[in-house]
Amino acid sequence: MDYGFLGWIVVGLIAGALAKWIMPGKDPGGIIVTILIGIAGGLLGGYIGSLLGVGGANSNLINILIATAGAVLLLWIYRLVKSRQA
Template sequence: MGILTWIVLGLIAGILAKWIMPGKDPGGMIVTILIGIAGAFVGGWLGQLTGLGGAVGGLSLASVVTAVLGAIVLLALYRGIRNA
């Protein structure tokens, strides 16, 4: 799966993460989408390391789940750092 696919997946992951974790974010929707893109890369990298889903083998449900989980983790970290 190419980098463009991970960016698109990151956009979707960012939107889903915002939907799963509603609330006021310090950076707004644009920052949330950027965090989603970063979360897709982090989730994809971790998924590839653990064999749960990653850039190998094309777009799959496991890839989407790992991207969304990565986005949720980064969004929670971002909220914690910005609100501290």
């Protein structure tokens, strides 16, 4: 059984909160953008994890770690792009 799109969105919400905790500071877009980045990171992490055969329905901790890594990566890229625009 696979998590599916909705499952990765929920995991992405958790990942977004964890990414914000791992990378504290003021984000250019505020909490809403950080949540959306978390969801996108969860989806990205879930997609990459499924391609690599990592994660799945029975490994919740691994799924959250994968999604958090994706959210941290996207948050870092977002901050980098926004700081160059300012």
